[in-house]
Amino acid sequence: MDSFYKYHVFFCVNQREPGADRPSCANCNAQQMQEYAKKRVKTLGLAGPGQVRINKAGCLDRCELGPTLVVYPEGVWYTYIDETDIDEIVDSHLANGKIVERLKIDQ
Template sequence: MKYKKHVFICTNQKDAPKKCCGAERGSALVEAFKASLKEKGLSAEIRAQKAGCLDVCAFGPGLVVYPEGVFYGNVQLSDVEEIVESNLVGDKAVERLVIA
């Protein structure tokens, strides 16, 4: 497997009145994850990238971490470092953000 972990962040755009991750910081989250991984020297083993709809619109902005398949919702820019340290490095999900 090329990457130890893979983070897919929804950047999908939908017409109002539906909530959409793209309008709710999806692209900013992608950049924040990429910057954090690069700063920590992890970008060769963990990949963060934009994704289309993850079908968690009501919980957006959303993302999923593989290979675990942990879905996170209502992710804020202030949550990025916690997800990186806890889930991507420490293999422990950030329970307060997990979508059941």
């Protein structure tokens, strides 16, 4: 069965209370990076059915490795720092199907 999207990307944007035992992706600009990725795939003409969908997610439970995102259908997990990293994930993985090994989180 074909997937409705070629790639479905989920960005953890979870926000924990100050002093929480675990880190929070929201404290690492996750919301801004999700919005940036969404605009970037749209600008490149990659957004929409049959192509790429960028979504927000609650906690993905990879907190200590964050901020995190996951790309389906492969289930490839990434961490990132800034727009340069997001550009590399979009350009390499989402546009050309090549996993960005330097940002990949081990399963």
